[in-house]
Amino acid sequence: MSITPRVENAGIDAWTVRFSDRIDPANRAWITAFCRECRSAFGEALVDLVPSYTTVLVQYDPWQLTDAASRGLLRHILEHLAPDDAAEGGRLVDIPVWYDVRVGPELALIAERTGWSQQQVAEAHAATEYQVFALGFVPGFAFMGLVEPALATPRLATPRQRVPQGSIAIAERQTSAYPRVTPGGWNLIGRTPVTLFDANREPMTLLEAGDQVRFVPVEHERFIELGGDPTPVEEDAE
Amino acid sequence: MTPTGALCVKKAGPQALLQDAGRFGVRHLGMTQGGPMDWHAAGWANALLGNAHGAPVLEIAIGGLSLVAESGTTLALCGADLAATLNGQPLAPWQRFEVGKGDQLAFELPRAGLRAYLAVPGGWLGEASLGSIACVPREGMGGHKGGGHPLESGDRLRFPQKAPTGHPVEAMVPDAHRVDYRQPAHLGLIPGGQVTAFDGYSLYEAFNREWTLDTRADRMGIRLTGPELVCHQSSMISEGIPAGAVQVPADGQPICLMSDRQTIGGYPRLGTLTPLARARLAQCPAGHPVFLRACGIRAAQKAWLRTISGSRSRIDRTFCS
Numbered sequence: 100m101s102i103t104p105r106v107e108n109a110g111i112d113a114w115t116v117r118f119s120d121r122i123d124p125a126n127r128a129w130i131t132a133f134c135r136e137c138r139s140a141f142g143e144a145l146v147d148l149v150p151s152y153t154t155v156l157v158q159y160d161p162w163q164l165t166d167a168a169s170r171g172l173l174r175h176i177l178e179h180l181a182p183d184d185a186a187e188g189g190r191l192v193d194i195p196v197w198y199d200v201r202v203g204p205e206l207a208l209i210a211e212r213t214g215w216s217q218q219q220v221a222e223a224h225a226a227t228e229y230q231v232f233a234l235g236f237v238p239g240f241a242f243m244g245l246v247e248p249a250l251a252t253p254r255l256a257t258p259r260q261r262v263p264q265g266s267i268a269i270a271e272r273q274t275s276a277y278p279r280v281t282p283g284g285w286n287l288i289g290r291t292p293v294t295l296f297d298a299n300r301e302p303m304t305l306l307e308a309g310d311q312v313r314f315v316p317v318e319h320e321r322f323i324e325l326g327g328d329p330t331p332v333e334e335d336a337e
Numbered sequence: 338m339t340p341t342g343a344l345c346v347k348k349a350g351p352q353a354l355l356q357d358a359g360r361f362g363v364r365h366l367g368m369t370q371g372g373p374m375d376w377h378a379a380g381w382a383n384a385l386l387g388n389a390h391g392a393p394v395l396e397i398a399i400g401g402l403s404l405v406a407e408s409g410t411t412l413a414l415c416g417a418d419l420a421a422t423l424n425g426q427p428l429a430p431w432q433r434f435e436v437g438k439g440d441q442l443a444f445e446l447p448r449a450g451l452r453a454y455l456a457v458p459g460g461w462l463g464e465a466s467l468g469s470i471a472c473v474p475r476e477g478m479g480g481h482k483g484g485g486h487p488l489e490s491g492d493r494l495r496f497p498q499k500a501p502t503g504h505p506v507e508a509m510v511p512d513a514h515r516v517d518y519r520q521p522a523h524l525g526l527i528p529g530g531q532v533t534a535f536d537g538y539s540l541y542e543a544f545n546r547e548w549t550l551d552t553r554a555d556r557m558g559i560r561l562t563g564p565e566l567v568c569h570q571s572s573m574i575s576e577g578i579p580a581g582a583v584q585v586p587a588d589g590q591p592i593c594l595m596s597d598r599q600t601i602g603g604y605p606r607l608g609t610l611t612p613l614a615r616a617r618l619a620q621c622p623a624g625h626p627v628f629l630r631a632c633g634i635r636a637a638q639k640a641w642l643r644t645i646s647g648s649r650s651r652i653d654r655t656f657c658s
Contacts, residue, residue: 109609151575
């Protein structure tokens with residue numbers, strides 16, 4: 100794969116480096132390599148790196164570096180950049196999931212649409228190994244993909260006011276797990292007992308951009324053993 | 338343990354938060370940056386006391402705050418004029434002043450600007466989360482007592498009590514560095530992002546028509562209302578958002594993304610406000626007139642350096658006692 104990354108201004112102290120114009124798991128090898136090179140080349144002058152699906156936002160300290168100097172560093176990194184080998188890429192993380200319509204009401208919706216059983220929908224979701232494209236929305240919320248086309252489901256017309264912590268969800272061809280209770284419009288299909296974000300843990304987030312994720316179906320009993328909360332999803336009042 | 342002094346919160350007001358420079362190096366995990374909305378006023382509050390540029394300051398939004406000193410100290414107040422009083426006597430911003438034990442410091446309502454910054458020698462003490470005490474209630478991070486809690490009545494705002502080492506020469510911010518928040522805000526915007534995907538006439542309007550600050554404005558983002566901007570690119574793949582990014586959702590009304598913005602977003606952007614523009618916007622109340630003007634990156638960086646040097650260079654200056 101050959102790429103021609105573009106460097107676009109994002110203000111006086113940041114650049115958007117664009118690797119591709121489409122979501123593609125192959126972007127990861129370039130983005131992880133680029134982030135690593137940035138950390139080493141910018142050193143103390145690096146303020147933040149925000150990788151996403153196709154881009155990395157590089158924020159630097161303009162008190163230490165001029166825009167010309169920062170641009171020069173980026174040019175140098177990009178000229179010599181080689182994608183990471185797949186083997187060097189992210190970790191593989193297993194996430195246990197209790198797929199059940201009580202904690203994942205849209206299992207029924209997706210089953211109806213696909214003509215599959217709820218069990219088959221769950222199996223199809225768990226059969227794919229997903230990539231974490233980016234973290235955002237709330238701390239530790241990982242945007243993962245790509246979900247098998249048959250399971251792709253548009254966001255709810257009216258978002259729920261309260262999505263329970265640990266909810267496993269689908270939106271279009273992406274999937275995620277809610278790190279904490281929050282409003283949300285994704286389709287819920289199950290729940291995980293694992294903690295996705297804890298500010299007092301090192302690392303704080305279970306997942307990072309570039310990781311590979313497998314959802315492992317567990318029965319109700321195992322879900323409880325692992326500390327899961329089986330409280331059914333409460334629907335908002337009409 | 339270093340001895341500490343404190344101000345006691347009698348009345349908390351709408352929102353008062355401790356802010357340092359911000360929380361850095363964690364945005365890839367989905368955590369926001371935080372930090373003062375108006376870095377210029379916050380920087381000067383610190384500079385008047387010889388503090389480091391990003392030392393923790395109290396950001397007081399709108400007013401309504403009332404504090405009582407449990408021990409004497411020097412303070413500095415910069416930014417908005419929130420009709421502050423010290424023991425009932427008017428107290429103007431942009432200056433350093435002394436408080437004694439039992440003194441009452443109160444903030445009423447905004448007369449000019451929206452956010453005032455109160456600094457203390459050495460910076461306010463708080464509970465750091467991930468290396469920063471920047472208070473982000475939404476994420477439960479930082480603040481004077483941790484957990485992202487804003488000031489509440491009965492709380493104590495603590496500061497380090499050291500032997501006085503003297504203060505910088507200036508006790509007041511020079512006139513040239515003060516901002517008249519009553520004037521319309523002229524904001525420099527560095528075109529970027531998806532600016533080329535906007536309709537030509539919309540771009541003309543964006544930079545030539547008057548915008549009005551919407552009531553939907555907070556530390557995450559500030560909406561502007563005005564002509565409906567048309568972008569030919571309706572959806573895009575989410576990407577990292579810099580401070581000051583001006584995004585335009587489908588309703589054509591821009592949202593300027595501020596200190597507590599989400600880390601990534603998928604609306605097309607006109608570009609990025611300059612740091613000075615961001616600081617200025619932070620002081621605009623709802624209904625305030627705003628004008629956008631296109632600005633080059635070099636010119637913006639120079640203007641920023643010139644401005645920040647005004648306060649930052651004083652830190653290393655000779656102190657007088």
